[in-house]
Amino acid sequence: MLKSFFRTTNTVLLIVAILAVGFLGYMFYMSVCFPSAKYDEKLASIEAMTEQTRQNTAAAERETAERLEQLHADLRNVGPEGIAIADSFEQLRAETEEKNAQLAELEAQIARDEDMQGTVEAMRKEYALKIRKLEEKIQSGESEVRICYWTLDDGPTYITSNFLDALDAMDNVHVTFFAANMANDSPNEEEMLRREMTSGHSVQNHSYAHVTNGDGPVYRSAESFREQIELQDAWLYEVTGFHPGIFRFPGGSAWGRSFVPTAPSVIEELGYQWVDWNCNLYDAGAPEKLPSSSLEITRAMTQISEKKIAMILGHDWNVNTLVAMREAIPQLQEKGYVFLPLFQESVTMGEATKAV
Amino acid sequence: MSEHGSHSAHHHAAHEKETKSPEKHKKHVETESPEREHAAERARAAGREAGFPVGKLLIMLLLIAVILAAGYAGILFYEQYTVIKAEHDAVIDAANAELDAAMAEYDVANPDSEAHIAERKAVSEEILREAKNEMSRMEQDMGALDQTIADAESRIREMESQEEFKYYMSIYDQYEQGRDYVEELLSDD
Ligand SMILES: [Zn+2]
Numbered sequence: 446m447l448k449s450f451f452r453t454t455n456t457v458l459l460i461v462a463i464l465a466v467g468f469l470g471y472m473f474y475m476s477v478c479f480p481s482a483k484y485d486e487k488l489a490s491i492e493a494m495t496e497q498t499r500q501n502t503a504a505a506e507r508e509t510a511e512r513l514e515q516l517h518a519d520l521r522n523v524g525p526e527g528i529a530i531a532d533s534f535e536q537l538r539a540e541t542e543e544k545n546a547q548l549a550e551l552e553a554q555i556a557r558d559e560d561m562q563g564t565v566e567a568m569r570k571e572y573a574l575k576i577r578k579l580e581e582k583i584q585s586g587e588s589e590v591r592i593c594y595w596t597l598d599d600g601p602t603y604i605t606s607n608f609l610d611a612l613d614a615m616d617n618v619h620v621t622f623f624a625a626n627m628a629n630d631s632p633n634e635e636e637m638l639r640r641e642m643t644s645g646h647s648v649q650n651h652s653y654a655h656v657t658n659g660d661g662p663v664y665r666s667a668e669s670f671r672e673q674i675e676l677q678d679a680w681l682y683e684v685t686g687f688h689p690g691i692f693r694f695p696g697g698s699a700w701g702r703s704f705v706p707t708a709p710s711v712i713e714e715l716g717y718q719w720v721d722w723n724c725n726l727y728d729a730g731a732p733e734k735l736p737s738s739s740l741e742i743t744r745a746m747t748q749i750s751e752k753k754i755a756m757i758l759g760h761d762w763n764v765n766t767l768v769a770m771r772e773a774i775p776q777l778q779e780k781g782y783v784f785l786p787l788f789q790e791s792v793t794m795g796e797a798t799k800a801v
Numbered sequence: 802m803s804e805h806g807s808h809s810a811h812h813h814a815a816h817e818k819e820t821k822s823p824e825k826h827k828k829h830v831e832t833e834s835p836e837r838e839h840a841a842e843r844a845r846a847a848g849r850e851a852g853f854p855v856g857k858l859l860i861m862l863l864l865i866a867v868i869l870a871a872g873y874a875g876i877l878f879y880e881q882y883t884v885i886k887a888e889h890d891a892v893i894d895a896a897n898a899e900l901d902a903a904m905a906e907y908d909v910a911n912p913d914s915e916a917h918i919a920e921r922k923a924v925s926e927e928i929l930r931e932a933k934n935e936m937s938r939m940e941q942d943m944g945a946l947d948q949t950i951a952d953a954e955s956r957i958r959e960m961e962s963q964e965e966f967k968y969y970m971s972i973y974d975q976y977e978q979g980r981d982y983v984e985e986l987l988s989d990d
Contacts, residue, residue, distance in 0.1 A: 516935065519928045527925075530932045537939045544946050551953040558960045561969035568973055572980040579987055590986050617982050643968060645975030686969065783986060786979070 562686055573790035580791065583753050592754045593782040595620040595770065596722065598651055598693065598729075599628035600761030601637035608761065609640055611771050618774055621647040621787040622761060623693045625655035626680055629762055635684045642685050647786035649691040650717070653677040657696040664704035671711050678715075690789030692719045718792045722758035724748040728766045746773060750780065 517534055520527040557564045582588035597608060600622050612618055622641050628651070631637065641648050653676035654662045663673045674692055682688050692712050694701035698721050702708050712719050726745050749755045759766045774784065960966055 513935070516928065516931055519924075520932050523925045523928050527929060527932065530929070530936060534932070534936065534939070537936070537943065541939070541943060541946065544943070544950060548946065548950050548953065551950065551957065554957055555953060555960075558957060558966065561966060561973070565969050565973045565976065568976040568980065572976045572983065575980055575983040575987065579983055582987065588987075590989070617979075619979065639968060643971040643975065645972070645979055785983070 566687070569788060570790055573788035576785055576788065576791040580754060589781060591752075591780065591782045593749065593777055593784050594754070594756045594787050595759065595774075595784055596623055596693070596757060596787070597621070597759050597761040597766070598623040598625070599655065600624055601631045601634040601641075602629040602762040603631055604764060604767060605631065605634075605637045605761055606640070607767055608770070609637070609644055609646075611767060612646070613644060615774060618784040619645050619647070619786040620784065621649055621691075623649050623651035624677070624681065625651040625695065626653045626677060628655035628695075638681070638684050642687070645786065647691075647788060648681060648685055648687075648689060649693065649787065650674060650677045650681065650689040651693050652695050653680065655695045657700065659704040663695055664701055667705050667707050667711055670701075670705045670708055671715065674712070674715055674717065690717055691787060691792060692717050693721070694719065697721055718789050720756060720787065720792060722756045723752055724755050724757045726757065726759045726766055726769065728760050728763040728769075745769070746776065749773075749777065749782075755782070 517531055520531040520534070576592075579588060579590060580592065583590060583592065597620055600608075601624060605622075608620075612620060622638075624638060626634075638648055652663045652673040654673060656663050658664070662669050664670060678688055694708070698708075698719065705711070709719070724745060725748070745757065749757065759770065778784075961970070
């Protein structure tokens with residue numbers, strides 16, 4: 446009785462052990478060998494389908510081209526009617542090609558026209574990079590050309606149009622207007638700014654309010670300083686369609702930085718450059734102290750002649766400056782100076798002009 | 802047993818020559834049967850001692866093995882046969898198909914055959930029809946292309962007639978001239 450009980454138990458245990466080992470083996474196969482084989486298979490099948498699809502596409506394209514080729518070849522064997530059709534086919538094909546080329550050109554033009562701001566900016570960049578290259582050649586002594594960046598601050602004013610007339614009368618003479626909205630009242634300032642642009646001059650940022658006191662809106666605080674640049678930028682963008690990119694401190698950088706020491710980093714944060722000058726016409730005095738043109742010209746000419754690259758500070762509202770400019774430019778041209786506009790991309794004089 | 806047996810056999814052979822009596826022979830056989838019974842009994846006794854018919858079991862197993870082997874061999878042969886048959890059938894089908902195709906080609910190629918003439922006529926008509934379709938499709942495309950070009954041109958005219966465009970264009974011209982001017986300055990040296 447006891448003996449038979451043990452025998453039964455042993456048999457059951459043996460069966461259970463066999464089942465367990467079998468189950469373990471099955472699990473091992475399912476978890477290690479089987480899934481990886483399955484996924485490899487799936488991946489391979491997807492890759493094969495992709496490759497097949499590509500081949501089908503290529504084959505379909507070839508077939509279409511071949512079908513047309515064949516059709517044209519067959520046509521010529523069908524008789525006179527076929528030959529006539531084949532001929533007109535050739536003609537149509539050539540015409541279509543020509544028109545497609547024409548259309549591509551027109552579409553490129555539309556793209557340019559639709560983004561005129563971008564198109565103009567791209568051209569300005571090309572222009573500015575050439576100026577930069579010229580500056581580099583001058584500074585390294587490779588070029589005998591001299592550059593004069595004539596700047597006129599505080600406009601537009603009631604005499605801006607006179608400046609523009611004078612400049613228009615000279616070939617290849619371009620200047621830079623540092624405009625400040627509230628510096629001077631002018632009934633047609635927006636028209637003047639646009640005329641400055643269309644005459645090929647540069648229009649840049651001289652703050653919105655143009656107040657030089659330490660407690661005024663420009664230099665009261667770093668926040669106020671930033672706001673002044675932004676306000677002027679927005680106004681110039683609205684009027685001219687372009688963001689300027691170069692700032693000039695009202696009163697100069699030394700003056701401005703004495704109130705707002707962080708000004709340079711504020712300017713940098715706005716994506717701007719800034720410049721001072723290295724030649725001063727001293728034409729910003731009070732009206733009763735306005736310099737006589739001839740004296741100032743003599744002084745300026747001496748100053749300018751020492752520079753390979755001169756940055757002249759003048760003012761858009763001073764009649765003497767207008768007279769001096771008209772006289773000085775031809776003389777400077779004789780000495781090898783060219784008159785170019787300042788652009789953000791070509792401001793490479795850096796601290797050299799900023800410090801003067 | 803050998804001493805007694807050989808003597809007995811000798812005696813029996815001599816006796817038989819003399820008498821040729823079946824009865825004597827029979828009697829002689831009978832005299833041997835108790836010995837056999839003894840042997841069988843001894844074997845049975847041995848079997849009873851082992852408790853298992855080993856010989857019988859081995860024979861049965863051998864039989865089963867032989868039957869299974871025979872069955873397996875039969876299946877293998879059958880499979881082999883079906884494969885070979887299918888291969889042969891396929892080869893024959895392919896050959897038949899090739900023959901059909903060759904015959905069809907011949908029908909078309911044979912200049913005298915009705916099929917050839919009909920085929921050529923159909924092909925010519927088909928080609929012309931297809932060409933005309935293709936032509937009208939191309940002409941339609943051309944019409945659409947002309948329209949697109951005209952649209953683009955009028956779009957450009959309209960855009961370029963706007964004051965704002967003229968404004969940008971004159972700045973562009975200025976910059977372009979400026980660029981060329983500086984380029985000249987660069988190449989002068
Ligand atoms: Zn100023």
